[in-house]
Structures are given as C-alpha cells and as structure tokens.
Amino acid sequence: MLEQIVTPLLSWYDKHARVLPWREDTAAYRVWVSEIMLQQTRVEAVKPFFERFIKALPDVQALSEAPEDELLKLWEGLGYYNRVRNMQKAARVIVSEYGGDFPADYEKLLSLPGLGHYTAGAVSSIAFGIPMPAVDGNVLRVLSRVTASYEDVLKQSVKTAMEAEVKKIIPADRAGDFNQALIEIGAIVCVPNGKAKCEICPLAFLCEAYKKGIVDELPKKKVKRERRIEDRTILILKEGDRVGIRKRPSKGLLAGLYELPGLEGHLSEEEVLAQVKAWGYAPLRILPLTGAKHIFSHVEWHMTGYAISLEETENMDQEGLLFVDVKETEEHYPIPAAFAAYAEYLNISLGQEKYKEGK
Template sequence: MNKNLPHIVEPLLTWFDCNKRELPWRRDKEPYHVWISEIMLQQTRIEAVMGYYARFLDALPDVESLSKVDDDALMKLWEGLGYYSRARNLKKAAVAIMDEYGGAFPQTYAELVKLPGIGEYTAGAIASICFDEKVPAVDGNVLRVIARVQGSKENVLLPQTKKTVTEQLKKIMPQRAGAFNEGLMELGELVCLPNGTPLCDSCPLNEHCTAYKKGLTEQLPVRVKKMKRRRADKSVLYLTSSDGRIAIEKRPDTGLLSGMYQLPNVEGFRTEEELRDILQEWGVEPIDITFTKKAKHVFTHIDWYMKAYHANVKKHHDHFIWVTADELKDSYPLPTAFQKLL
C-alpha cells in the first residue's frame, strides 16, 4: 500500500462534511432509498437520475410494492434509463427480501451481496451508508481517485486492480465508513474528474497525491480496453393502421433489452422494395413506405445503426400488438433506441 493512502481519511471526511451535495437519497439512511439510487446511478449521470428516482419512489415506495409490481409497469418506470436488466433484478431482489427476510432489508455486506443485481460495490455502499459496516464501495470514481493518489499505473479496468484497491481501503476504513465511501465517490464526481482535467487546486488530497505532485493526472488512471465493439445495422418499421394505431412487438425474454417492446425491425439496411416484400411475408399490406430518419444507439458492447421507415398499412396482423400513441406512451416500455425513431 502506498504510504500516502492512510493520510487521506481525515481531510476527505472534513471536505465531504462541508461540500456534499444535497441529494434526495441522502435525506435519510433508509436502505431501500440508497439501494434504488445506487442501482439507477450505475451507468447513468446523477442529473439524469433525479426525476426517475422521484417517480419510481412515488409509484413503488417500499420493498413490498416493488416485489408485487407488474413487469410492464416496472419497465415503463425504468423507460429511458437503459440497462433494463437492472430493473428486472431490482424486482427479483425485492421478492427475495420479502420471501427470505420477511420484508426486512438485510443489514450486512455478506447478506446483501447474495441478492440479485447487488454486486460488491452496491452491497458495500448500502452496508456502509445505512448500517455503518466498515466495508469499501469501489466504483470507477473511487478507482480514479486512488490511482492518482498512489500514482498507480495498474489497469483500473482489470478485476484484480479493483480487488487490490478494495483490500487497501479495508485497512484504512474509518468508523464513519459510509461518509468515507461517499466522500471518495463525491470527490471523483466533483473534483478528481476524468480525462486529465481534475480540479487539483481545490482538492483536499492534493498534498497526499502522487499524480498531482509528479504531473501525472493526464496519464492516470490507466484504462486499457481489450474488448472490440460490434456494429449492427437495422431497418426499423414504424407501421400505422388506418385507425392510427402503431405496430409494436415484444422482444424475447433473454438477451439485449429482454422483455421490452420494440418497433418491428430486420437486420441490415434494406431497400424499400425489400421492406415491402418483408411486410407482405408478415401478412401486412403496405400502402406506402417512406424513409424517415437515421439514428445510432450505443450499448455496452454493440452499436446499433438504424434506418427508419414509415408505412401506412391496410391490414392488421395478429403478429403485432397495435396500440394508440397514448397507450405506447403510458403503458408499453419502449427502449430509448426506438424512441429516437418516433
């Protein structure tokens, strides 16, 4: 462990006490509130989460209501946040809490990490913030802060690096473990910014920071990605019937965007003539087909490139669900990728 690390505890806690943001999930230490916020904040900015968090808690104020919610209603509440498996795992975990713990939230890291969708970071956050357990919560912000403090050139995308940092933080974890973990996250969010642009002059840890002293903030942390991204081209059809209804269909129960609804689509970029033939194979008779727009949507490992076409159709077909615009807006969770084409 770098000799600087033990010295960050007190200045970090002092800074956090004076600078922490007033966020809705910080108003109390209710584990349900912290849990929902932490899951929403995965892969999503705080500013984007605020409205979703309020709406979610208004509809599902506790574990019991979450455990009983209809799947489509849950997906509708999550619509636009992306990474929809997070929402499905929330419900699975709520059901487990009701069945295995009588509705009482587990209070230890060891029990929390067993729940669906609750990994090491989220379990550490809940256990420390809500129950004062002295356990780290290591996310990307924390890895960046610690890498710079220690001047570490280890690849922060490797699981071993995260494991090492977790073990190091366990050795310096103070009594106020929750405040320490939140302070590290907050520092990464507000001061120790990514992409070589940290606000070092206002950082409470600068006198203990190797990267600051040696001018390494642009080089650290080291992030080396091994994975190649895939590309998928899609032709998407916005089909409207004579009474103004829109065709949608449900995606498979497994895989990307599982269980969500989508606009009908086919792989590859197709000509209007090819799309007319495809529609007829589906039992739908198009009156006209018109190209409307292009869009791109980025997932974790794959990029969708989409071309959208609008078609007025003479004939309904039971293969699709035909809904009004209001029903689509209120009752059917449509992923952001397809909303971009409406």
C-alpha cells in the same frame, strides 16, 4: 499514506456534498435503488427516475409484487434492464427470508441477486454504518491518482486490492460519509479525461500523480474490444392513430421489452414493402426516415427507417405485432431508448427524453 486522506476528505465532504434525494433519507431501500440506477448513469439524469420509481414502488414489498411491464416501464431510459429484474429477485428474497427488511449484514447483502461488492458496501455503510468499502469507478480513479498507480483498474485483482486498502482506513463512526466522500470527490473534482480540478482538491497535498504531473495518464485501463456493428431497418407501421409494436424475446438483448419492428440490414423501399405485404398488411404510403445510431456495450445498431401507413384489416395483430394507440405506447409499454430517434416521428418521448421536456 492513505490514512492521511480521511480527515481532509470528510471535512471537504461536509462543506461540498451535493444535495441529492437519496441522501435526504438513507433507508436501505432508497440507497439500494439509487446505487443501482447510478451505475453508468449521471446523477442529474437519475434524479427524476429515482423519484418516479420510489413514488410508484415505495418499498421492498411493492417492488417484489410489481408486474414486469410496469417495472420495465419505470426503468425505461436507464438501460441494462437485467439490473431491475435482479432488483425484483432480490426484493422477493428480502420479503421471503427477512420479512421485507434489508438485512443489516454485509455478507447477507452480498448474497442477494444483483448485489456485488460495491452495492453491498454502499448499502451496508450508508444505511447501517457498517465499515465496508464501496469502490466504484470514481474511487478507483481517485486512488490510482493519489498513489500514482499504473495498474489496470479494470482487473478484478486490482479492484480487490484497493477495496482492502480502503477497508483499513474507513472511520467506524462515519463509514457511509467516508464512502460517499470518496465517490463524490471523484465525481465532481477528480474527474476523468483531463478535466481534474486539482487546484481545489483537498487531497492535492499528498497526491502522487499531481506531484509528478501525470494526473491525465491515470487511471490505466485496458483497451476495450471493438463493438460489433449491426445494420437494422426500423419500421413505423401506422394504422390511423395506432402504431405496431412487438415484444422482444424473453432472453437476449433488450429482453422482454417492446420495440418498433425491425429487419436485419439496410433495406430499400421495395424490399420493405414486399416484407410488409408478406406479413399480410396493405401499405398505403411509405416515407423514408433519417438514419440513427444506438450504442450498446458490445454492439452498435446502425439504423435506417421507414414510416408506413397501412390500410385497416380485420386482423391487424399478427406476426407478433400489437397495434396500440400511439400515446399508450408512451404511457404503458416499456420501449428502450434505442428507438428514441424514431419515436420522435410518433411525437412521443422515451426514457430520459421525457424528463428533458418536463413531461
């Protein structure tokens, strides 16, 4: 049955494909960067990140040589920072083993750090025309509905089986277009959460879920476990025009990024002032800030905060804290979006907020 989707899908894509910066030039490096960025981030949000990243690091060689802080700053706001670290590892392999050129070989691409079956399939098909599948969440949703499959799409065995089915029908002369068409229709037509636009879908004529009226029931996904809740107290420590930040450990959550210092639990003003004095600082004023929440994949931070003005001392940089000009934090130090609510009190923007304001 799936063979019947090829012609109408490609015809639809030829007319309705979105104009995207990484489609203007399908060099392997650009395809790769865009695909990693697009994982769990909306297309419209990715555009400015992609353009800034490519401008700063235009090729594999530049990526392989980028200092970590610059790399993480370019990624600020996209989350999942290990992805860009793996990109740099892969870039270094490409430079050392392939002379800086992406290998036009699916298996060699798959062997690179951070490239799974989807990314290897996307790069090999879009950049090199190799007929290999690129099955992401959009494709899993489309295929589940077309075939009316109730199998759990989060199971690797189900994804592997769908990849095998797609591989059978990929047209050798339009492999990249076909994969992008499947992804595209899932992104803008066969969308999730009861919003599917079946009335304009070119695959509705053979979609089993549409015929049976079960589109909203698919795809099936096993219920995820609940996230762990962590209470945090975030501190904005200011001395004149400088703010205290510190680098997080090299391993664990938000590894290697800079943060506004935090304490476990929701602390009172008295507890916070006692801790700041124990660090060797002299607080002048303290202002309670509103609460905020940030959701990671397996944990939620429930935060409260305080802005504290400090008296200048001879040694401000202690307890792992680095006092830097407020504007420098926005320009040079990678600070994750988890702190965006408190960055507002410093009149700076982090990650995606910068682009919303046209900065």
